[in-house]
Amino acid sequence: DTAVSQTPKYLVTQMGNDKSIKCEQNLGHDTMYWYKQDSKKFLKIMFSYNNKELIINETVPNRFSPKSPDKAHLNLHINSLELGDSAVYFCASSQVGRETDTQYFGPGTRLTVL
Amino acid sequence: AQSVTQLDSQVPVFEEAPVELRCNYSSSVSVYLFWYVQYPNQGLQLLLKYLSGSTLVKGINGFEAEFNKSQTSFHLRKPSVHISDTAEYFCAVSDLETGANNLFFGTGTRLTVIP
Incomplete structure (x- = not known):
C-alpha cells in the first residue's frame, strides 16, 4: 500500500491558469506538509x-492555498500560475510524538507552466 | 534559525569504493538530523536519522552516519558503493524548540557511481 500518494504525477499548464494537486496519506499521521x-x-x-490548522507558511505567495478536507488529505491549490511556479512539489506527512520529526x-x- | 550545508554538490566514485557525503548544520538549539535519498524521478526516501543516543547511526542500504556535536556535522558514509546508489542525497535538520516538525534541507549531493 502506498503510504503518501499524490496526483497528478505530471501537470503541464498555461500561465494564468488555476490548478490543484492532491495528496493523501494512509499512515494515520496528524501533520501533513x-x-x-x-x-x-x-x-x-x-x-x-x-x-486541520495551518502551522507553517514560509513566505509563500497567497496564490498558493492548502486545503485539508480531513486529516488524511492536504491538497494544494494554485491560482494564476506563473512561470516561476514550475517545480516539483512534494507532499509529506508525520506524526508528532511518534518517531518524532520523521x-x-x-x-x-x-x-510545468508554459 | 537552522541551516544545513552540503559542501559537495557532486561526488563521483567508482563502484565498490567507499564514499563520504558531508553535511554540516548550524543551530542554536538541539536538533534532529536526517539523510534522505532521492532516486531519479522519484520522491524522497528516509535513509537514516539521529534523534538521540548513540552518535553512530545505521540506516538502510548499508549507509551509516555519525553525529559530531562539536563539529556540528552529520556525514554520511558507505564502505562500498553500488551502481544502484547513484542518486541525490539530502541532509536535513529539525529543531526541538518549535515543537513543529520543521525540516530544513541542504542543497543536496549528487552521488554518481561509476562502473
Whole structure:
C-alpha cells in the first residue's frame, strides 16, 4: 500500500491558469506538509497542517492555498500560475510524538507552466 | 534559525569504493538530523536519522552516519558503493524548540557511481 500518494504525477499548464494537486496519506499521521523543489533540487517547505490548522507558511505567495478536507488529505491549490511556479512539489506527512520529526514523502508532482 | 550545508554538490566514485557525503548544520538549539535519498524521478526516501543516543547511526542500504556535536556535522558514509546508489542525497535538520516538525534541507549531493 502506498503510504503518501499524490496526483497528478505530471501537470503541464498555461500561465494564468488555476490548478490543484492532491495528496493523501494512509499512515494515520496528524501533520501533513507541502514542499517545493526547484530546478536546482533545493527543497523548501511551503506549508504544514496539523489537525486541520495551518502551522507553517514560509513566505509563500497567497496564490498558493492548502486545503485539508480531513486529516488524511492536504491538497494544494494554485491560482494564476506563473512561470516561476514550475517545480516539483512534494507532499509529506508525520506524526508528532511518534518517531518524532520523521516525515514520509510522496512521489512528487512535476508542474510545468508554459 | 537552522541551516544545513552540503559542501559537495557532486561526488563521483567508482563502484565498490567507499564514499563520504558531508553535511554540516548550524543551530542554536538541539536538533534532529536526517539523510534522505532521492532516486531519479522519484520522491524522497528516509535513509537514516539521529534523534538521540548513540552518535553512530545505521540506516538502510548499508549507509551509516555519525553525529559530531562539536563539529556540528552529520556525514554520511558507505564502505562500498553500488551502481544502484547513484542518486541525490539530502541532509536535513529539525529543531526541538518549535515543537513543529520543521525540516530544513541542504542543497543536496549528487552521488554518481561509476562502473
